[in-house]
Amino acid sequence: MTELLEKQASPRPAARESRAEATPGEPAHLELAAVSLRYGEVRALENVSLRVPRGSIVALIGANGAGKSSSLRAITGLRKVAAGEVRLEGRVINSRDTQEPTHALVRQGVAMVPEGRHVFPYMSIKDNLLMGAYTRRDKAGIATDLERVCERFPRLKERFHQHGSSLSGGEQQMVAIGRALMAKPRLLLLDEPSLGIAPQVIRLIGRSLLEINRKDGITVVLVEQNSRMALALSSYAYVLETGRVALEGPSKELMTNEHVKRLYLGG
Ligand code: ATP
DSSP states (O other), rough: HHHHHHTTTTHHHHHHHHHOOOTTOOSEEEEEEEEEEEEEEEEEEEEEEEETTTEEEEEEEOOOTSSSHHHHHHHHSOOOEEEEEEEETTTTEEESSBOOHHHHHHTTEEEEEEETOOOOOBBHHHHHHHHHHTTOOOHHHHHHHHHHHHHHHHHHHHHSSBBGGGGGGHHHHHHHHHHHHHOOSEEEEOOOTTTTOOOHHHHHHHHHHHHHHHHOOOOOEEEEEEEHHHHHOOOOEEEEETTEEEEEEHHHHHHHHHHHHHHOOOO
16 A cells, blocks of 8 residues: 555655654654543553654554544643643643643644544535634635645535535545645644545545645644554554553554554454
8 A cells, every 4th residue: 555655646755754854953843751641540641652753654553442532632732641741843732730722733833633524514615624724814825725725635626615514424534634734734633534434535545645744744643543554654653552652663664563463454
């Protein structure tokens, strides 16, 4: 799948490699340092550390209840961490003493594509996309970005004035990604983008994510139960098991790891 995706995404490998590497001394785009997160007595994350270099695609995989969504809640400030720190470009955004509100993160270049997509059913595709630009005032830039989203997902252009409710699951996912791009993010967080989507549309979404990363230089954090897709797209991945990082490494290596193959790639 990687090769297929790479061929179709008209890659620029050299640029990709250089962006994926962290410059020495430069803070990671996003970092979790020994983060623990609780829901009352439930320990959802225990001492989780992960690093997302600027310009990379990093995957977070794991089974149901492993702590993937909780990691995103820690990053987006939806839940205060019990211990440790979340840092965005070196600045603490969630710790015992700090909890940056979610809406403030949008202005700092963070956009989220939530699980379940949350497309507004009675709004047109165009208005759904424009919702993503609600913090922006640059009208000309918004119009250009709307055009770019339509070039990236031509199907949305065809259905520009239709209601969100009339779309297939895959098309809704395109709207959700397009809406996040309308915020002009530097960091894109995606929660299970492949959920409930047909395989050929998953490939299309995958290609789009590679393009978004390579052509636009947007850092991507991909939370997925579809480990095959996540490892194919990412350069580095973390495997979460019962709230802890059980394994981490370059995605290519994890693909051939026996534990990962047995538990997450169907043997
Ligand atoms: P899934 O893929 O099923 O969404 P996940 O990997 O995203 O799973 P989390 O949703 O982060 O896992 O859940 C981690 C742990 O925290 C689980 O044991 C879950 O039951 C628990 N949990 C999650 N949300 C809450 C909540 N609001 N209240 C109490 N426990 C919760």
